[in-house]
Amino acid sequence: MTSRGTLHHLELWVADLEAARPSLEWLLGALGYRLANSWSTGCSWARGATYIVVEAGPDVRVNRYDRRNPGLNHVAFHAGSRADVDDLAREAQRHGWSLLFEDRHPYAGGSDHYAAYLEDGLGFEVELVASPVEPKVASLKTSRGAG
Numbered sequence: 001m002t003s004r005g006t007l008h009h010l011e012l013w014v015a016d017l018e019a020a021r022p023s024l025e026w027l028l029g030a031l032g033y034r035l036a037n038s039w040s041t042g043c044s045w046a047r048g049a050t051y052i053v054v055e056a057g058p059d060v061r062v063n064r065y066d067r068r069n070p071g072l073n074h075v076a077f078h079a080g081s082r083a084d085v086d087d088l089a090r091e092a093q094r095h096g097w098s099l100l101f102e103d104r105h106p107y108a109g110g111s112d113h114y115a116a117y118l119e120d121g122l123g124f125e126v127e128l129v130a131s132p133v134e135p136k137v138a139s140l141k142t143s144r145g146a147g
Contacts, residue, residue, distance in 0.1 A: 009044075009051045010075060014122065015063065017042060017056035023096035023120040024054055030088055031077055065123045074117070074125035082106070082114050085130040089116035096121050106130075 014020040021043065025035070033045035033052065042055030067073050079085045085106065089099060100117040101108035109115050114130040 003049060007050050009053060011053040011055065012072075012124070013060045014054055014056050014124075015060060015065070016122070017054065020054055020056075020120070020122055020124070023092075024124075026095040027088075027092065027097070027118075027126065028052060030091065031079065067119075067123060067125045074127055076115075076127035076129055078131065079116075079128035080131060082130045082133070085114065085116050085128050088128050089118065092116075092118050097126075100125065 012020075012024075025043075025045075028045040028047075031047070033047040035043060036046040036051060037044045041057040042053060044051050044053045046052075079088055089105075093099065097118040097120050099105060100119050106114050106116060108117055109127070114133075116128045117125060118128065119125045
């Protein structure tokens, strides 16, 4: 298996690390990431060969993040089954996340796309995507004749 084309890392710059960290730390932990490193202006979480950095270093311009500005709109994660997505979406609301597009949830991305769109208190959006449901194959009953 090749790693070509897979995500190596994602670096999110935030205006206030202490404000951003709790909700992201909970979510990344719930998705199987583990804290890998921490320093005065940032931290990183890893899962396998992929890692996510959250940093509020000296080069960050202190403006409120707005996902509707040019640039990164949101990050989408595979989140397991539909039940897993539902559980994460419910639990996320106890960790500083709010559900976006409630009137269309869980199909805000279309009728064939089961996902939860969440926004934290600082305006950062994540999408938790359910694995596709495998169609059930009807079992074929065969009859055997004597012969």
